[in-house]
Amino acid sequence: MRKVILDGNSLRIEDIVHVARNNYEVQLSTDAIDKVIKSRELVDRFVNEEKVVYGITTGFGKFSDVVISKKEARTLQRNLIISHSCGVGEPLDEEIVRGVMLLRANALAKGYSGIRLETLNTLIEMLNKGVHPVIPEKGSLGASGDLAPLSHMVLVMLGEGEAFYKGARMSGKEAMEKANVPTIELTSKEGLALINGTQVMTAIGALAVYDAINISKMADVSAAMTVEALNGIVTAFDEKVHQVRPHEGQINTAKNLLRILQDSKMTTEQGQIRVQDAYVIRCLPQIHGASKDAIKYVKEKVEIEINSATDNPLIFEDVEEVISGGNFHGQPMAISFDFLGIALAELANVSERRLERLVNPALSGLPAFLVKNGGLNSGFMIVQYSAASLVSENKVLAHPASVDSIPSSANQEDHVSMGTIAARKARAILDNARKVLSMELLGACQAIDLRGNKGLGKGTQVAYHIIREKIKTLENDQIMNVEINKCEDIVKSGIIIKSIEKSIGEIYY
Template sequence: MGKVIIDGNNLTIEDVVHVARDGYRVELSSIAEERVLHSRKIVERYVNDEKVVYGITTGFGNFSDVVISKEDTEILQKNLIMSHSCGVGKPLPEEVVRAIMLLRANALAKGFSGVRLETLKTLIEMLNKGVTPVIPEKGSLGASGDLAPLAHMVLVMIGKGEALYKGKRMSGEKAMKEAGIAPVVLSSKEGLALINGTQVMTAIGCLNVYDSKRLIKSADAISSITLEALRGIIDAFDDRVQMVRPHRGQMVVAKNIKKMCEESTLITRQGEIRVQDAYTLRCIPQVHGAIRDAIEYVEDVLIREINSATDNPLIFPDDGDVISGGNFHGEPIALAMDFLGIAVSEIANISERRIERLVNYQLNDLPPFLTEKGGLNSGMMIAQYTAASLVSENKVLAHPASVDSIPSSANQEDHVSMGTIAARKAREIIENATRVIAIELMAALQAMEFKKGLKKGKGSQVIYDLVRKYVKPLEEDRELYIDINACFDIIKSGKVLEALEKEGIILE
């Protein structure tokens, strides 16, 4: 099993995926340990001197003017976690919670939060031993960070709440006991340091970006099969066309399509069958390319965020200062997640129109709905309905969450980001878009069955051979949801890209 060493500054999205999905161990760097110890000394000094500092010797939110005595600081932190545990709805997936825990640990490792080293190590130990807090998915405004969901994470750290351990849901107290981890008694500043940040929206965002990058590569590959099945024109993918409009994503997609179509006799040249293709074929580089550029922008935002200190107040040990600011505000992630959702919706939009071109005999030279015995059989008629339904749902989900704000905490927190809603919506959009691409894959391969005697491109042949292990050609009507789900699993698992890479076809 691999490991990820965190220092607060160098975490990658791949690291997040490894910990969240692959169970990598997490270790804290020695430099980070020193920074955490240094910053904790500042907090203890302020508490001992009974200096009035937000969140250390005061209440929270609109209670920031209420001074708390030194004797009550532990009660203050415990009450904070219990009172803020107001999440509702279904639990977040285990992989998301593991990502949340990692990101919170990495933020604390920067040394600007003032937690004790043992508290941070407890969070890391929970990750490594598989104690996963049950965190309801709803209840965050995205400023002051993800308060409610992160409070549910901390509940387990203090021996309360609920957790998953070895596949079973149980009380947090029992999970910690069975894992051999001592619950934490929170000290001054620690409760606030653990829940005041953007780690929930950002954790979901990291997994979203990783999945989106894999999906758009798969979409390039699968759209090339459709291009071949419809005897598409390769001239539109000429390097010269892309160079006079040099968006990086567009250039990459055109290269990917040409790699996939190498050695194909299905593909045509300009004027051979027709002069121009419809936009859904001809403009694949322009549309997929713009989506890629959007994903790249979102990735850049997330890489900055996962290596940032996002709680409040922040401790600056070198100066001995404690400053209240607004790094918990999720606006950067909210806007990025809305953008990602819109971009990925477009993967599905253009794919569904390619599906229509595959099943509609008025737009191609194929049997209606890709079945030879139409009438007796409906073929892939209703598969297109399903794709259209998913696309329509995505249009609703793509409405930006970040344009909304509701004041909270007696108008002290009077503008919020709704970033966690944006991240959750984007996750749903990605799932829907993957299913649409799965339907395109199923339909494009079925169309290939009617092109005997013509040679598939190198990439198309690889994918054809892979998918036909799980999904046989459609000769008579059968339960297509089974085939759709199989194609979905092949795409989501990354098998499409792995099969291509195994044959030396590396898509960028």
């Protein structure tokens, strides 16, 4: 069985994908087990001594000045989970829930949270046996972490709430019984340790980052096909141009385009047909490159976050100290995921503009709307409408969530990140961007056929054949959303990128 070992420090985005999408099992490292046990021993000692420590022997938020007795510790933790389960909306997708559970387990494995080992093992066992709590998508302010959605995760550990198990939705109690996972009773600090963190926003965002990398590569492929369909000028991609403005994403995009288009008989050189192309062709390295640099930045931030302790208070057992801080605040992720959404929106934006150049006979020199017998046939006319609708929606979604804040908990929590909203928006933008790129790919293939395929580049030839194996040239009008969905499925599968990389080597991002 394929496994991911959790030590709290070395989780990768690829590991999240393996667990969330490919059902890899999860196991704690020996070092992590030792740290968790030692951290818990300190919590137990402070409880026995009735020391006043936030979240262990006090209430939460505005109630931090209310001291809770040792006798009431278990009631306090249960009440925390029950009262904080205020999520609303549709359930998060299974892959996101699995990502959430994995990231919370990894954070707890660092040994700064004071949770009991058996409680952490219950969460891991649920993940390994496919008990997926129903976590409503809305209701988090992103500080103090993702309190509401994470509470819904913990409900199932208590035999409460709801879960999906083997494709069926049922009570949390029934799901745990069917999977043969014993439910638990929380004790001091454990409820807070399980819900006070950024794992929901980070799970959504981490999967979006992984997909964004592939989308950024796919954008170069679809753009390259459009360059060929329009007999675009490749001189603008010359390495010399980009070395004098050496942004990494820009340089990499220019390299990608030249490699993907290598040996093409459909591209041109400067002055051969015209002196220069419009911006959406000529400035491809600059436009795509900026988005790639943004995606790379977000990836670096996510890789820090997925190996961080993000709850409060933190237990430093080596110095026997408990510190109440603010690592639960989602601002680093909120700004990052807003940035990711903007980067993805721009990839879709420029793709739609390239599609417009393909369908507009005044700009392309091709039959109007890429169809013979126009008038009787509308061809790709409304495909461009649909793409325009999606990029317009993306512009609304790209408004940053992180610039908003509404104070909570009687103004004790007077600045919040809205990071989970930012992550959800980035994911929605990504979905729209994938659809727009699929529309451009269809349009570019059609335009190449109408122009006359004189010989495509090493990379574009691979992409063209994969698409044409499933989707034929449009001769007469048909239901276009069927073709769009087919193309999106191809893009989503990753087969085009894998096949091109096998042919020409890595496509850079």
